[in-house]
Amino acid sequence: MKNLEDYVVPWVREAESYSDRHLEFAWQHPDIVRMMSNENPLPPSEAVIDAVLNTARQGNLYPDTGGKLRKILGERVGLTADNVVLGNGSTDVINFILETFVAPDDEVVISVPTFPMYETRTRVNGGIPVLVPMQANFYWDVGALISAVTTRTKLIFLCTPNNPTGNNLAEDDLRRILALGIPTFVDEAYYELAEHPYTYAHLIREFPNTIINRTFSKAYALAGLRIGYAYADERVISFLNRMKIPWNVSLIAISAALAALEDKEDQQLKRKTILEGRRFLCEQINLLPGFRAFPSDGNFVLIDASILGKPSAEIVNELIARGVFVRPMGGHHLQGYIRVTVGSPEQNRFFLDKLGALAAEWIATQ
Numbered sequence: 001m002k003n004l005e006d007y008v009v010p011w012v013r014e015a016e017s018y019s020d021r022h023l024e025f026a027w028q029h030p031d032i033v034r035m036m037s038n039e040n041p042l043p044p045s046e047a048v049i050d051a052v053l054n055t056a057r058q059g060n061l062y063p064d065t066g067g068k069l070r071k072i073l074g075e076r077v078g079l080t081a082d083n084v085v086l087g088n089g090s091t092d093v094i095n096f097i098l099e100t101f102v103a104p105d106d107e108v109v110i111s112v113p114t115f116p117m118y119e120t121r122t123r124v125n126g127g128i129p130v131l132v133p134m135q136a137n138f139y140w141d142v143g144a145l146i147s148a149v150t151t152r153t154k155l156i157f158l159c160t161p162n163n164p165t166g167n168n169l170a171e172d173d174l175r176r177i178l179a180l181g182i183p184t185f186v187d188e189a190y191y192e193l194a195e196h197p198y199t200y201a202h203l204i205r206e207f208p209n210t211i212i213n214r215t216f217s218k219a220y221a222l223a224g225l226r227i228g229y230a231y232a233d234e235r236v237i238s239f240l241n242r243m244k245i246p247w248n249v250s251l252i253a254i255s256a257a258l259a260a261l262e263d264k265e266d267q268q269l270k271r272k273t274i275l276e277g278r279r280f281l282c283e284q285i286n287l288l289p290g291f292r293a294f295p296s297d298g299n300f301v302l303i304d305a306s307i308l309g310k311p312s313a314e315i316v317n318e319l320i321a322r323g324v325f326v327r328p329m330g331g332h333h334l335q336g337y338i339r340v341t342v343g344s345p346e347q348n349r350f351f352l353d354k355l356g357a358l359a360a361e362w363i364a365t366q
């Protein structure tokens with residue numbers, strides 16, 4: 001008799017899943033300040049909560065495809081509802097895009113370091129991730145990305161502003177990549193939080209291989225309700241609609257997103273909290289001798305803490321022991337780096353206090 005494992009398709013048997021341990025840990029330790037997952041420190045607005053509660057009364061009904069929401073989102077960038085697909089978070093979108101374009105043993109080009117989900121979902125779907133390191137200054141290596149493309153390349157993943165480096169890909173460089181004609185996922189998950197938000201959605205008309213990703217998880221603070229979306233050419237959307245599971249986004253998530261889009265005052269409050277917190281964090285971190293905070297257009301700051309001479313995971317464990325949870329960035333040549341999510345003013349001060357204590361300990365041992 002065969003083992004149960006032998007029935008599993010090889011690429012799933014061999015794939016490691018995206019580790020959710022950090023979230024398990026955070027939920028089990030609510031006393032530890034969570035600054036590890038680029039969540040918004042503020043809860044959804046009262047208007048959003050009212051919408052969620054009211055919609056729950058219709059919870060016996062299946063949702064539609066969110067036509068009203070797609071129309072509003074499309075019009076925001078000069079497109080239509082037919083240029084928008086909704087996902088159960090943009091992670092769902094990432095997955096059904098992979099399912100649509102990538103067959104087992106096809107290649108997927110990914111600029112790294114970046115959001116690790118592109119790589120893990122590529123593997124789970126049988127694709128081969130081709131990781132292209134950014135340059136030493138953390139700018140995309142456009143030449144290397146273009147050279148990494150082969151006849152087996154079916155998808156390219158780019159993220160701007162990039163998680164975790166916080167910087168933006170210039171339009172000329174993106175155009176060079178789009179000119180290859182390969183479906184290219186441009187992740188604008190942090191678009192609304194940039195100092196000067198700038199979208200590449202206009203490139204869809206010129207390059208129909210452009211797919212622009214967005215989410216309600218960051219600027220709109222709906223990470224727990226799960227809703228994201230992508231803009232693309234109508235033909236691309238029609239293929240994605242075949243692949244995605246019907247009713248993948250709940251009625252509640254759709255109504256929360258509509259209410260969040262309407263609540264401009266709350267959007268401004270959240271944006272102000274993140275932008276001010278980000279400036280404060282960068283300023284203060286750069287005052288710590290030997291530490292470096294990278295300028296960021298996301299709700300996070302990448303920190304070079306390699307002066308401490310410890311691996312990233314150890315730095316994170318020491319911060320957890322002091323009551324604050326941030327993310328280790330040990331992979332992709334970032335050993336000794338950590339990433340902190342911008343929190344509330346109190347959370348930011350708490351984190352700086354704890355990081356300062358680590359720095360002081362280090363100085364004392366020199």
Ligand SMILES: Cc1ncc(COP(=O)(O)O)c(C=O)c1O
Pocket residue numbers: 037038088089090091092115159163187189214215216217223227228
């Ligand atoms: C670049 C990027 N894209 C997508 C996501 C996932 O967002 P969602 O909650 O919409 O699945 C994240 C989450 O951290 C991210 O950093």
